[in-house]
Amino acid sequence: MSSPVHQNSSFSTPQWWKEAVVYQIYPSSFQSHSGATTGWGSIQGIASRLDYLKSLGVDVVWSSPICKSPQADMGYDIADYKQIYHRYGTLQDVDNLIAELTKRGMKLMMDLVVNHTSNEHAWFLESRSSKDSPKRDWYIWKKPKSVSADGVPEPPSNWAQILGEANSAWTYDEKTGEYYLSLFTPEQPDLNWENPEVRAAVWDVMHFWLQRGAAGFRMDVINLISKVPGYPDAEVVLGAGCKFQPAFKYFVNGPKMHDYLQEMHREVLSKYDTITVGEMPGISDDDEVLRTVGAKAGELRMIFIFDLVDIDKPHVRMALKPWDVKEMKSIISRWQRVMIEKDGWNSVFIENHDNPRSVSRYVDDSDEWRHIGAKLIALMQTTLGGTLFIYQGEEIGLRNISKSWDIEEFKDIETINYWAKVNDLYADNPEELAYGRKIIDMKARDHSRTPMHWNAEENAGFCDAGAKPWMRIMDDYKTVNVDAQMKADLGDDLSVWQFWQRGLKDRKEHADVFVYGDFEELSVEHPNVFAYVRTSIKGEKWLVVLNYSGQELEWLMPDNLSVQFWACSNYVKGRAEKPLKKTIPLKPWEGILGRGVECVEYDDAKFAKADSFGYDKLSKPQSRPTTEISDVKFWLVTGDVKPPLKEIKYEAPSQSWGVGSPVYFLLIREGDLKRCKKDFQ
Ligand code: GLC
Numbered sequence: 129m130s131s132p133v134h135q136n137s138s139f140s141t142p143q144w145w146k147e148a149v150v151y152q153i154y155p156s157s158f159q160s161h162s163g164a165t166t167g168w169g170s171i172q173g174i175a176s177r178l179d180y181l182k183s184l185g186v187d188v189v190w191s192s193p194i195c196k197s198p199q200a201d202m203g204y205d206i207a208d209y210k211q212i213y214h215r216y217g218t219l220q221d222v223d224n225l226i227a228e229l230t231k232r233g234m235k236l237m238m239d240l241v242v243n244h245t246s247n248e249h250a251w252f253l254e255s256r257s258s259k260d261s262p263k264r265d266w267y268i269w270k271k272p273k274s275v276s277a278d279g280v281p282e283p284p285s286n287w288a289q290i291l292g293e294a295n296s297a298w299t300y301d302e303k304t305g306e307y308y309l310s311l312f313t314p315e316q317p318d319l320n321w322e323n324p325e326v327r328a329a330v331w332d333v334m335h336f337w338l339q340r341g342a343a344g345f346r347m348d349v350i351n352l353i354s355k356v357p358g359y360p361d362a363e364v365v366l367g368a369g370c371k372f373q374p375a376f377k378y379f380v381n382g383p384k385m386h387d388y389l390q391e392m393h394r395e396v397l398s399k400y401d402t403i404t405v406g407e408m409p410g411i412s413d414d415d416e417v418l419r420t421v422g423a424k425a426g427e428l429r430m431i432f433i434f435d436l437v438d439i440d441k442p443h444v445r446m447a448l449k450p451w452d453v454k455e456m457k458s459i460i461s462r463w464q465r466v467m468i469e470k471d472g473w474n475s476v477f478i479e480n481h482d483n484p485r486s487v488s489r490y491v492d493d494s495d496e497w498r499h500i501g502a503k504l505i506a507l508m509q510t511t512l513g514g515t516l517f518i519y520q521g522e523e524i525g526l527r528n529i530s531k532s533w534d535i536e537e538f539k540d541i542e543t544i545n546y547w548a549k550v551n552d553l554y555a556d557n558p559e560e561l562a563y564g565r566k567i568i569d570m571k572a573r574d575h576s577r578t579p580m581h582w583n584a585e586e587n588a589g590f591c592d593a594g595a596k597p598w599m600r601i602m603d604d605y606k607t608v609n610v611d612a613q614m615k616a617d618l619g620d621d622l623s624v625w626q627f628w629q630r631g632l633k634d635r636k637e638h639a640d641v642f643v644y645g646d647f648e649e650l651s652v653e654h655p656n657v658f659a660y661v662r663t664s665i666k667g668e669k670w671l672v673v674l675n676y677s678g679q680e681l682e683w684l685m686p687d688n689l690s691v692q693f694w695a696c697s698n699y700v701k702g703r704a705e706k707p708l709k710k711t712i713p714l715k716p717w718e719g720i721l722g723r724g725v726e727c728v729e730y731d732d733a734k735f736a737k738a739d740s741f742g743y744d745k746l747s748k749p750q751s752r753p754t755t756e757i758s759d760v761k762f763w764l765v766t767g768d769v770k771p772p773l774k775e776i777k778y779e780a781p782s783q784s785w786g787v788g789s790p791v792y793f794l795l796i797r798e799g800d801l802k803r804c805k806k807d808f809q
Contacts, residue, residue, distance in 0.1 A: 474514025
């Protein structure tokens with residue numbers, strides 16, 4: 129048995145940002161407003177959907193970047209941190225949005241993109257204007273490593289661009305004859321965080337938004353802000369023919385990152401009551417993560433750990449690596465336990481704008497199974513510990529773009545760069561081209577960026593009929609949309625949306641279990657079933673059993689366990705009819721939630737006597753009392769088994785349920801006592 133939530137840690141101390149349900153909006157694709165002809169979403173559009181979000185159970189809205197940007201990377205290239213991108217609206221629209229959120233008890237989280245700016249930001253234009261510019265040192269400029277005889281300069285190191293690994297992460301500037309570092313694309317030059325003026329300018333941007341009423345930030349690739357000095361060449365891991373190599377080792381959680389985050393905390397965050405989540409790719413070491421999210425670390429509330437969404441990533445994102453359910457479970461369980469044992473805090477997310485849809489990736493998105501699969505994921509997400517993030521469309525089970533779509537429909541710079549690389553390398557090789565397309569079909573970021581499905585009308589209610597959406601809307605919007613799922617009356621079943629809504633409500637009502645509770649996995653060796661128990665500090669327990677396979681199978685509950693009843697299933701609206709212990713049959717992709725798990729830690733030697741009376745030590749007595757006892761968990765023959773039992777509180781029930789001799793007593797853990805009494809009354 130793993131150790132319980134430490135009594136002396138602050139893990140279970142309630143905080144609004146721990147209980148908050150955060151909903152991520154991709155602003156270009158969420159909701160355009162009436163009368164707009166751009167085909168892009170807008171801030172007014174977001175404001176018009178706040179009642180919708182509230183009814184789903186959302187507390188905090190995080191929008192991907194809305195600031196002024198040439199949109200080389202969909203707003204992750206900011207040209208002015210204090211202005212709004214014209215298609216999205218104005219600062220006034222943001223003020224209105226914050227006011228409308230506040231009215232509903234909700235908050236706004238901004239996307240802070242400060243590892244880099246746009247190459248059109250005034251800071252960069254100034255920096256690149258000359259080697260003597262006062263802002264030259266605001267970015268990372270280096271001389272060419274060498275210049276060939278015919279005058280061709282070589283980049284300072286072999287680092288590959290992150291959104292186009294065929295290209296260099298260094299961009300040559302003809303005018304000053306130097307390279308600047310641009311880890312993502314040439315349009316996204318990296319800021320030089322070594323320079324205190326840069327850090328001060330970032331703190332200023334943060335104050336600007338917090339004072340305006342933002343409740344905090346999602347911080348874009350915040351663990352890339354400190355680079356290893358000297359910019360050494362990276363090891364060669366991509367095959368022959370690849371000039372540039374992934375160099376994460378030299379800029380992920382670099383030498384000064386913690387200094388910078390602590391300074392950020394001192395200078396900005398400590399002055400407000402914020403929600404902060406750092407996007408931190410490429411880091412998986414417990415202690416290193418805890419240096420940022422530990423309760424006493426003084427850096428960020430939580431981070432996005434990439435282990436789950438990178439489960440199929442080898443060296444670069446646009447590639448494939450095999451994985452299985454066991455690995456998926458071990459990643460999730462590991463981080464649940466680490467945060468409990470080391471007093472940190474988790475973010476729970478399975479989708480975002482950089483990943484394919486979860487129903488396509490982890491379950492089965494076919495017409496037959498998508499509805500069940502999306503609810504399986506919802507059950508998992510709403511019962512894991514940490515702050516929960518939902519990505520737009522996840523709540524209706526949106527799936528990946530159809531394989532039949534033409535490549536021209538993909539708009540993301542990463543997909544475009546990747547497809548160009550595949551075509552450069554393999555123009556005459558149909559097999560390689562098909563494999564490249566397969567990777568796009570499975571991994572492209574575009575899958576999660578298609579416009580939201582609001583209703584069955586033209587343009588799915590995303591933008592006015594007649595306007596042309598910036599990106600093609602998925603073909604299934606007439607059947608899979610918010611309107612249909614909210615109104616659905618499916619008899620003894622719930623739509624994906626209704627299931628999410630109920631799950632979020634249950635999570636809030638039982639926050640002490642699902643947000644703050646202990647976590648213990650029960651199915652480590654099982655190839656397909658993910659089963660875990662969540663326990664509140666008072667001892668309330670719930671059991672989650674998830675069949676991550678398209679097969680019917682049976683899961684054997686550990687001997688010392690049973691549930692009072694199966695409160696929820698992704699197949700039916702009400703309780704699931706299943707055995708309460710031992711062998712539990714599961715349908716394909718079925719998930720169930722059991723209430724009131726009893727988990728007696730018994731001592732075989734002590735109970736040997738009980739056995740000798742001829743009773744199964746963990747079963748109910750043969751002759752049952754007439755009282756409704758479906759909530760009684762374990763009955764034990766007491767005989768000469770005397771209290772106090774280690775770790776088990778012994779108490780005779782208030783009324784005699786004994787039938788003849790010997791007398792049966794209910795053995796309950798201390799924390800469960802009150803609740804059980806209530807259940808019986
Ligand atoms: C983050 C964003 C991603 C963007 C990149 C560069 O990973 O989520 O969309 O391309 O940073 O800003």
